[in-house]
Amino acid sequence: MGKRIILAIDFDAFYCGVEEKRDPTLVGVPFIVYQKDCIATLSYPARELGLHKLGSVAAAVRAHPHVRLVNGESLAPYREQGKQLWSFVRAALPGCTVERLGLEEMWIDVTALVESNLAALIDADVLFKGISEEVADGLDQGVRLSLTTTAAPEATAGREEFNYSDNEENSVAAPLEMSFLCEDFFFQTPAHVFPASHGATMPAFLQTESTDPDEFYLDFKLYIASHIARELMLRISLGLGYSCSVGVATNKTLAKMVGSLHKPGGLTVLVSSAVQEFMAACHVRKVPYFGAKSRHILQDAMGHDTDRDGDLRVESVLSRYDRPEFVKLYPPGQGDKLWALLQGEDNAPVRETSRVQKQVSIEDTYRELTSIPRAEQALQPLLESLLRQLRIDMIDDDGAWLGFPTVLRLAVRVATGPSTLSNRVSHSHTLTSFAPFYLLPELETNNELTKLAERMRHSLIVPMLHKLCVGQGFRLTGPGPIYFQLLNVAATGVVAHKPVITSAAVKPAPVGPVRSAKPTRPSKKLDFYFTRK
DNA sequence: TCGGTGGAG
């Protein structure tokens, strides 16, 4: 089997891009998108001031009083725009598998698309004519590359039409142009090339050292992919007004890593013979899945005389360990995967991201939430936010559930002091014992939603909170310092089909003997929970 | 299945 060709797209300072669309006066100026006292992200002009992600907002304002501030505590606009990006990209490359990572990154497997373009070029004899014979008149007009594959028609079924506007009300549906004239095809790639010494010309990508027929055209496939990627970036910029950086390589990890070399707005292709060289020079902390813990394990093993954590390079690790020695450092199964990543090997497939999330959660952090009754109150707006977000994420335009959450989870960080460090603890409870929840799509007023949240709070969440507090050694009544640092409510356990409701609106009894279950109520009778206009 | 950990943006 031939190697895959993968694109990794990363939208530049995505929250900032969203805010710039909402308020164009932000374009080109230094500004911060903050959550509490945390810099969630910041515009590139703000980065030039020396400010950083995750820094303190207060310190940033002290150093740069004119830097503008935008509150980013509600993720709703970013989630909404992220979905637009996703559907735009899927529509622009029908037939390609698209996997989403977070709100603003995507991987696209363009192997089949690139191979069909390659086959067409070979069929038309355009490839070798173009580089070997006299430069024909038509040559400087380039070639036409297709954005569709013949593969897997079901993969594209039901996808939205390509559309040059993300504003549904004002959009003028542009005709879907599924091919493009690539004018510089015979001259050079529109990408940065790693390594730069390789050269960007088409002949440079037609040279191959491999005798494996599957790999003979490998670099040329990357070349074709880089032209397609540039066209995609152009369409994203024109159609949605967002800037992104893109990497082109033979697997997800390499594509993501190489894509970060020329941010913002850069396109970078990693030639196949340079994988070892590329990885060797990389900082370990830039390799996906080498998070704080994994690096700490490495750091401990290598001793403190080595590079500082932030500077540790892959080549240092590879020169210190062979595979068996490295794998032993980690729990079974983990080490093999990490070792492969250090070699630039990653066979994880691009998986089409499901339209339906597996969970929805809402949380907030607190400084002065110091009693259980106050926490019970604070859960009300959280629960209302959760219900609103569920309506956005889990219910379609016709009011049908896309998937049914069956579990409610409450997580808290609770301690005896305001900044005593503590971990999250959580407790889950079935939602299927609370039938009114499944009426969410039918609620018409804010008042009804508030009422539902109140009922869920009393019936489900408050008992869960009490159980958690007791479990953590806090008394439900009486004195004793208690600080709720964080509250999180989540709807999880999403299933495809409407679950059986076990009993209607029971109050779970967290302590004491089990009550006999009530029979399921027909849903008609649930109307009485809500006052309708 | 539940609860916790570690990774990602």
Added chain:
DNA sequence: TATTCTCCACCGA
């Protein structure tokens, strides 16, 4: 080093 507000995979009990 954790900071914000999430979402997901995975693991042991």
